Amino acid sequence: MSRTKPTRRSACPISYALDFFGDKWTLLVVRDLMFGGKRRYGEFLNSDEAIATNILADRLAKLENAGIIRKSADPQTRARNVYRLTDKGLDLIPVMLELVVWGAKYDPQTGAPMAFIRRYKTDRENVVKEIRDRLAKN
Template identity: 40%
Template sequence: MNTIEPESLKLTKGTLGELCPIAKTLDVIGTKWTFLIIRDLLLDDTLRFSQLLRSLEGISPKTLALRLRELENQDIVARKVYPEVPPRVEYSLTEKGRRLEGIFIELKRFGLSLD
């Protein structure tokens, strides 16, 4: 894991031919549904697919499954399957996913300042 202390980071433009770290982040979490999935998992810790589906009014089951798989592939969300009948599947944020909380708090702070 490549971590950089916040005080040593400066906002810069990307290098030609390389994807900027901000652009990479937005590629992963930049969609409306992805952001809201992460928000709900930050608030509730662990949720089942059906709970997320109810919470995210308007999302289709196919889109939710796709977004969860993308987040799992990026090690932002962990998927735990319990050996029960019917199978129970729960989703929670990984440590990497939890590191997004500060970004979400700042977005909320900014959103509260908008008219």
């Protein structure tokens, strides 16, 4: 598990973002934190995509080292950890919502609720604020 900063290929902001999110597992962990209410290691393992334990551990460490999530002791069972999005992670809400909209538009088998998609398209600012406020409380 590499904990070093990735080498920059260029000053391109897309390239920079892909250094963190250039694989599906990283964004799926963020998705589970943001929309799935998952906070504990075992909860991430129960996602439909069946992430392997070594990949999950690596992605959690990568996101923590990047300042996108923070880990703390679980108040219910101090032997376990809980994960939360930081402000930097919460700033990904609009990006993730745009991915949801794009995926729902082009995936005929989408699981995204169409009422939510319609609401987001007409009231982006308030939807982002509601999600951010909900996550900031957790």
